[in-house]
Amino acid sequence: xxxxxYSSLFVKETTFYNQxxxxxxxxxxxxxxxxxxxxxxxxxxxxxxxxxxxxxxxxCFYIYHLKHNVYVPKDAxxxxxxxxxxxxxxxxxxxxxxxxxxxxxxxxxxxxxxxxARISDVxxxxxxxxxxxxxxxxxxxxxxxxxxxxxxxxxxKWLHATHHIYNKQNTLSPFAGLAxxxxxxxxxxxxxxxxxxxxxxxxxxxxxxxxxxxxxTANIHDCIHGKLWPVMGAGYHTIHHTTYRHNYGHxxxxxxxxxxxxxxxxxxxxxxx
Numbered sequence: 001x002x003x004x005x006y007s008s009l010f011v012k013e014t015t016f017y018n019q020x021x022x023x024x025x026x027x028x029x030x031x032x033x034x035x036x037x038x039x040x041x042x043x044x045x046x047x048x049x050x051x052x053x054x055x056x057x058x059x060c061f062y063i064y065h066l067k068h069n070v071y072v073p074k075d076a077x078x079x080x081x082x083x084x085x086x087x088x089x090x091x092x093x094x095x096x097x098x099x100x101x102x103x104x105x106x107x108x109x110x111x112x113x114x115x116x117a118r119i120s121d122v123x124x125x126x127x128x129x130x131x132x133x134x135x136x137x138x139x140x141x142x143x144x145x146x147x148x149x150x151x152x153x154x155x156x157k158w159l160h161a162t163h164h165i166y167n168k169q170n171t172l173s174p175f176a177g178l179a180x181x182x183x184x185x186x187x188x189x190x191x192x193x194x195x196x197x198x199x200x201x202x203x204x205x206x207x208x209x210x211x212x213x214x215x216x217t218a219n220i221h222d223c224i225h226g227k228l229w230p231v232m233g234a235g236y237h238t239i240h241h242t243t244y245r246h247n248y249g250h251x252x253x254x255x256x257x258x259x260x261x262x263x264x265x266x267x268x269x270x271x272x273x
Contacts, residue, residue: 009117010109010203011036017207018043040105044098051214052090052178059174059218071224078173082166086175089162096182097189101210104193108203113196115203127202134199134206135251141191143255146248149184159184167241169223177217189213216251225265230254235265 015036021043022031031039060083063071108115119127149160162181166172178185192210195201225235232249236256240247246263249255256262 003111006117007109007111010105010115013117013203014040014105014109021047037102037106041098041102044101045095047211048098048214049091049094051211052094052218053087055215055218056087056173056175056177059222063174063222063224072169072222076169076223078170082171083173083175086166086173086179089180090175090178093178093180093182093185097178097185100186100189100193101207104196105207107193108196108206114198114200115196115206116200117203119202122200126200130200131202131205134195134201137195137199138191138209139250139252139255141194142188142250143248143259145188145191146250147259147261149187150244150248159187164241164244166221167244169238172221172223172238172241174218174222176221177219178214227266232256236263239263239265 018031018036018039022039025046031042034042064077068074104113107113116122122130149155159181163176163179163184166176166179180188189210192206192213196206220232220234220237222234223238224233225238226233227235230252232247232251232253236247236249236253243263246261247253247256248261253262
């Protein structure tokens, strides 16, 4: 299959996603006249907002109400005002966040990346190997991007400090997961896009992982330590929000372990007792 024919598979897939989201939620005359790229952005904006709001609401309802005082002590539950502020910050940045996946999809559709459309094009063994390389690169990239947002003082002052106003357990909630300055949020997601130029990546998997970020970031801001090694869960990330110098990693503890910034919440508990 020639390059143009293969690229058309990606266009067909993104068009299908646009039809599912926009066709379900909006009158046809509002979105069909729009250029394909703008349709893609609108679909990402609507889908991203829904994933963020629904996952955050369900998470908060479960841990703060259904499991009241089970996972989070009453005095550590954030106020509604704090959560509303987090939602406001996240939703103000959401249109900008959604520009990144829209641009990445445009680059994929034009054949500029190493994406492949079907797992059968490479086989399951290669797919799993490539996915592993992709996740390692993303983990490495997000670790260093996050760390430099702390170490480079102007970046911290003008970008990352917006997120770090939530620096105590009773100010952190699942809604804080996307409460960033928009440039900060985009920078921390950029490794997902850079990886497309370096590692052969299944396009659908890439899109799924980007949207799963909203759920993952909600999870690591709920202050509940899952104690599932080597996952960089909320126990580790809560320490990051209180010390500012540890646990920069994203999915796992390995990058912090390799580069000397790991601080284990279980060791902290032992010291405190």
